[in-house]
Amino acid sequence: MDPLKKHVGDLARFSAAMIVTAELSPHRMTTSQVIFFVTAAAAILAGRQATYTAIKEAIGEDVNRSLKTTYRVLLEPSRLYPGALGWLKRETNPADNREQLFDLTPRGRHVLEQIIEAMA
Numbered sequence: 001m002d003p004l005k006k007h008v009g010d011l012a013r014f015s016a017a018m019i020v021t022a023e024l025s026p027h028r029m030t031t032s033q034v035i036f037f038v039t040a041a042a043a044i045l046a047g048r049q050a051t052y053t054a055i056k057e058a059i060g061e062d063v064n065r066s067l068k069t070t071y072r073v074l075l076e077p078s079r080l081y082p083g084a085l086g087w088l089k090r091e092t093n094p095a096d097n098r099e100q101l102f103d104l105t106p107r108g109r110h111v112l113e114q115i116i117e118a119m120a
Contacts, residue, residue: 016118024111026085029073035059036071037087040102041112050102051093076105087111 021034039058043050056067077084087108093099104112 013119017115020114020118021111024114026073026083030066030070032059032067033070033073036067037074037108037111038115040074040088041104041108044102044104049093051099052102053099055102074108 018034022029025034036055036059039055040050043054043058048054052071059067072081073084074088075081075084076086076089085107086105088102089105090100090102093101
């Protein structure tokens with residue numbers, strides 16, 4: 001038996017999640033941006049602090065080279081990024097003013113629910 005065949009279900013769920021993410025995302029969203037969002041969401045839901053540095057470390061150097069500015073498309077719309085998706089909000093950490101914490105917005109929670117539903 002082909003050892004890959006035992007992972008067909010996993011691949012189908014992953015594919016469904018990627019399709020939903022593509023449908024809910026703008027046409028120019030990158031894989032790195034999707035990985036940033038899912039990594040941030042996983043940390044938030046696990047009750048860990050989701051900081052840019054922690055997310056960047058979790059993702060690794062190969063993925064995060066272009067994230068320094070491009071992750072901002074995931075944030076709430078602002079004057080500088082009026083077309084942002086509004087999936088994450090960023091607030092100053094009350095324990096350390098130099099650090100920004102990410103949290104899911106209601107829209108981001110909805111997107112994540114759609115992704116998880118597609119994987120079920």
